[in-house]
Amino acid sequence: MSELKQTVLHDVHVELGAKMVDFGGWDMPIQYPCGIVEEHLATRQGCGIFDVSHMGRLVISGPQMVEFLQHVLSSNVEALELNQAQYCIIPNETGGAVDDAYLYRYEEGNYFLVINAANIDKDKAHLFSYAKDYDVTIEDVSDKTASISIQGPKSKEILISMLGGQQPTEDPSKNALATTEIDGIPVRIAKTGYTGEPLGYEIFVASEKAGYFWKKLMDMGAHPAALGARDTLRLEAALPLYGHEMGINKYGEDIPIFSVPLAKFAVSFAENKGDFVGRKPLQKQAAAFRRILNRDFAACVDLPYRIRPIALLEKGVLRAGFPVYRDGEEVGYVTSGTMVPYFNTEGEGMATEILDEMSRRSIGLAYLKSDLINDDHVQIDVRGKKLDAVVVPYHMRTDAPPFARPILWQPEEEEELHVSDDYAAKAAALLKKAAGNQVWRQSECVNLIPSEMTASPAVHALCASDPSNRYAEHKKVRAFYDSEVFYYQGTKFIEEVECLLVDEMRKYLGCTEVETRVTSGQMANTAVFSALMDFKNRVDRKVTPKRLGYIMNNHIIRGGHLSAQPMGALHDYIAVDPVTEKPALVNFPVCADNPYKIDVEAAKELLLRYRPELIIFGKSMVLHKEPVAEIRKFVDEQGIQTTIMYDMAHVLGLVGDHFQKPFEEGAEIVTGSTHKTFFGPQRGVIGTNWKKEDLKYGLWETIETRAFPGSVSNHHLGTQLGMLMAAYEMNAFRDAYQSAVVHNAKYFAKCLKEAGMDVAGDPAIDYTETHQVITSVGYGQGYEVAERLERNNIIVNYQATPDNEGFTASGALRMGVSEMTRFGFGEAEFKKLAELMADCVLNGAEVGEEIKKLRAGFTEPKYCFTDAQMEGALGALSEKLGF
Amino acid sequence: MNIPVELKYSKTHEWVKMLDETSALIGITDYAQDALGDVVFVDIPEVGDAVTVGESFTDVESVKAVSEVISPVSGEIAEVNDALDEAPELLNQDCYGNWIIKVSGITETEELLDAVAYEEYLKTCEEE
Missing domain, CATH: 3.40.640.10 (Type I PLP-dependent aspartate aminotransferase-like (Major domain))
Incomplete structure (x- = not known):
């Protein structure tokens, strides 16, 4: 047996006390002394760093690089914009996978392809066999470069701090790329990863610089994580692993690419891809896949098995290779399985709190007959014992950044409808509640939602009229x-x-x-x-x-x-x-x-x-x-x-x-x-x-x-x-109202800034030219701050800024001065409001009562008609309406 | 590697603490828990089940692997350590403080190693 290969970080892992194993011919860390569970949780809660330098890195260049890549990869290479990456599969001629890969476009002149460590030689032989027909060059830069994967909710702030405050990628979306420098060292950053973390990056650096970055990342609080955790994290994210969910199955056959759910995104039949490797069999698989999604199971002939997430419902641990049964009939086998840890949570929706206490669950991926659907129960043969398991749509969701959220399967329970028959009481209670809400929103709160306004009494009366x-x-x-x-x-x-x-x-x-x-x-x-x-x-x-x-x-x-x-x-x-x-x-x-x-x-x-x-x-x-x-x-x-x-x-x-x-x-x-x-x-x-x-x-x-x-x-x-x-009101009061709104917005922004808030926008124009003012309150803090302000009678929107991944990661507040301007707020009131708000946001001060007092003098809409003639007419209409 | 002198050891990395002539506590050694890594599941056997020298009485599972626990004695399971059901990580945290089963009515015991002999034996394991 030939000597195991080592990455440039090998000695660092040994020094950290890692347990080393042979992984595809590489001497790699499987876990550090703290263990896989802690590494997994550290990544989900903070930031895990992984040495992924063992993976193959190829640079493809030449006049026909696009045509070549379109031919040998499953994805639509022409759809890949500069500074974007895409997941792809390297198909064989019969619709199976040679490997899966990630394609990066850092520069106009070449493409960067990352392939699995164990498949480097095989992939290269495959790619070279097609490359001879194209004017392209394939350079293996695996030895010259190293790669560290930086994954988890804290990965972004760590990188921002390493970058001196700069965002890691200009675009916060997945698959965005950037070429930059850290401490004068050139670094390529990709917002990609293999953990399912909504915030995760991979960096590529010259080999000799890898040690410097590894140490720096650890100094900043990143937690070393090894192949064991990488496997449990990707399994929880239901990401395929070549050799398990892709490649050759237990029965010795090629796993059709469309058996893997990601194929839907990774395979393109765009016309400009031409007759690429595997196109015809893949089209047949895709047709079957679409019919199967419509529950037309006659199509299973062309795609008999699909990779599905499964969750074990009894005590035990799913393991690769375990046969799966449905009513006594063998319907496939477990391709990957283990027990993964997760943090328990409390509360619902945006108020969900992640606790320190953890639990475990046994989950897996399985190669199952294509007619199995979500919520179908199956039995797993665990060394002779048949344990109940269920096909689930996913094990985890990433659509509420900055955290990946575990999803535990729950049986559908029939909801009982609790509706009392005491309608008279309910009707009276509704009116009472509405009156309470009216008082709160119209005379006790300061409303800063920029998309809201209070209409005048005349408008209200007319809206209710015949x-x-x-x-x-x-x-x-x-x-x-x-x-x-x-x-x-x-x-x-x-x-x-x-x-x-x-x-x-x-x-x-x-x-x-x-x-x-x-x-x-x-x-x-x-x-x-x-x-x-x-x-x-x-x-x-x-x-x-x-x-x-x-x-x-x-x-x-x-x-x-x-x-x-x-x-x-x-x-x-x-x-x-x-x-x-x-x-x-x-x-x-x-x-x-x-x-x-x-x-x-x-x-x-x-x-x-x-x-x-x-x-x-x-x-x-x-x-x-x-x-x-x-x-x-x-x-x-x-x-x-x-x-x-x-x-x-x-x-x-x-x-x-x-x-x-x-x-x-x-x-x-x-x-x-x-x-x-x-x-x-x-x-x-x-x-x-x-x-x-x-x-x-x-x-x-x-x-x-x-x-x-x-x-x-x-x-x-x-x-x-x-x-x-x-x-009528707007055309009559337009000039006074509009000038007041824009003036108040600028003034409010300045006051917030003076009170210590981080106001977004250009100070040269007093931050805003509209009714809106945006303030940053810290990454992911928007919701909590907005809730606190609401408890203090200040109503604002929590808002994702251009740097935030989505509204659950909101780091800003969006405010508008128009409604309060209409109620007569001027400089003095907006100054007071800015001070109270800043005190509440920055110091946690309770300002609810003072806000009530501030609002109390401003409860009648301005910029509307209040003359005697108008009052008489409005009185008469209101009387007719029965108000 | 922690190898308490008062315990006896099997070559399959279980420890035995004789309570009297015919009853004993059985667990896994420091070497075993370290080799396994994070223990995430112990398939706790039933009280009353018979155990036999050289045969598995339970599985201990880590994130990466499953390992059988081999009984160094023949007898009947008198008690099981239920705490391991909720907290299998106890085997990592304190493998000698957390026995897996208590066996009574012991009729046969395999030839066990003392701490010194087990330590010598571990050296040969590491060379392999």
Whole structure:
């Protein structure tokens, strides 16, 4: 037997007292003296570091590198952007796996491929056998480089501190890459890993520097973890291991790649991949896989087994090789199994607390007949004893960063419905509770949710008045020269109201056409996207309509509206790019020194590259004006055929001299919700600025039909009536209100900063140009701080910043001054509020009573009509309403 | 390696503490727990079961492996250490303080090693 190979960190492991084993020809640590359980838990709770230098590292370059990789890898290499990585499988000609791998694109000129240690020679022979047909070079840099995997919730802060405060990767998403320096030493960082941790990185450094980084990481509190923990962590994350879940099965056959759930993401049949290795058998497997997901088990012929997570329900430990039975019939075997530790938790949802106390569970992965579904019970032959186990969808979830959350299987229990029959008592109790909530929210709390507003008494009264439960469907009829024809009787009043509202909103927005029937901002966007798609396809109705793409928008994590994302209102209207196989979306780039601001010059480059047919401005986390005029000028100069839309949901009430005039700047469509900075009840609005002779006037008419009958039948006539009063108020008080909001936001931001809070944004513009103020409160602390403020009568949003992985990792608060400005707060009040808030956030002070006192003098909405004539009319209406 | 002098040892790394002529406590040695690593499960046998010299009476499982525990005596299980059910890690923390079974009515005992002989024997194990 040849001598075992050693990584550059070998002696470090021995010095740490690691137990060393032969792992694929390498002398590697299986565990350090503290043991696998502690290493596993240290990674889940803090940060584990793993020497993964034994893995193979290849650099592929040359004029035909893309064609070659498209041919030998399962993934769509052309979809891989610069500074991104992708998981892939190296398929064989019959649809089995030679290995699985990770492909990294750190530079334009080459690709970096990481393969399993035990397969290096086999993989290289395989890749070289195909490489001879391509103009490519494959260089094995395994010896020159070392790699350390840094995994767990604390990994990010450790790296940030090593990087002198800089984020490890500009993009906080999985698979993001960065090339940087630490202490003057070049380092490549990847947000990847094999533990399932939502926060995890792998770094690549020159071999001789590995020891330096290992020590530095340990000094910063990272916990060495070895192959044993790496295995239990990946098993809990249900990640496949070559030789167990991939490769050759127990019966001596190739495991079809589509037996592995990750194949769904790792295998691409994009046209540009051509006739890649294994394409035909993989397509057959994929077809079977899709049918099996639809529970068409006749397809099992082409994909008889699938890898599924299983959980043992009795005492014992699952181990690789154990046969699995269903009602006495052998249906597969355990491919990986052990007992894994986890921390117990207390509480629910965002308030879930991870305790110090741990438990264990025996879980595994199994190669099971494809007709087994989730929750199916199976019996495992544990050395002669048959133990009950269950097929589960997953063992752990990573969708609530910064922690990976263990999921324990629980039998479905029939929920009993507890609804008492004492309706009179329940009705009275409901009113009492509502009254209590009214008092708290309207006279004791300071409301800083930027998307909220309190409507005036007149708006409230009108919303409750008679049209509120009526119908008034109407539609333009060409035969009557486009007059609006109403389908219901008794609607003359609301018809007049709607005409008046349209005129007031045209005046407010400064545009030619307005649609007011949509009842939310999200609905406004859906109607617009639907209309854009319909308009695009109007010239040929005999084929399936084409979706929209490319579309340029703000990334959700950088403040983009949910309703302008594929997961929101774009869902059914955005195309998939056949080359990248992803939604045909391109995000506005942001300034390197200010992630809240669009980088206009970089955006121009993307506009030329993608020539998007729709550009959507607007954000829900918004500190700056959007560069509408600059982008309009650029697309006109370049002749880019596009539509510019501005989703002004958050800033609808700021349209004007103190913020932006979207149509003057070149937007063609404005959508918005009427109840954030605007004074209205909760509705939506769409404005466009085309004239009858314009080609796109047809798009406006399509928007009207996508509002009705496309989106609403009943367009909520009560709030439409209230909206007219809100529009009167806004048009009457616009200048005073808007200047006060923007002034107060800047002043509040400055006061928070002076009080010691970490205010986001550019100090040169007093942090904000809108109603919003963002403050950082520490990574992952947003929810806890927001809860504390709520207990102290200050209502804010916890908010993920552009550096945060998602809302559960929120490290900021998002606040808006508009509602309190409407209640009359000025400099003195915002200064006091900033001081109390900072005291509560920074010192944990109880400020609830002082906040109540601060609010007590400001309970009547301003910027609305309060003259005698108005009071008389409102009194009369209220009396008719029975208030 | 901790090898208390008052105990006797088997070549399969169990320790025996004779309580009287016919009863004894049986556990696993420091060497055994160290070789296993983190013990995560002990398949506690039933009181009343017979044990036989040279035959397994339970499995001790670590994260990585399963190991049989071989009885150095023949007799009947009089008591089991239930604490190991909830806290198998006790075998790592204090392998001599935590016996696995108490056997009574011992009829046969294999030739056991004393502490000095067991320590010598361990040296040969490590050379292998």
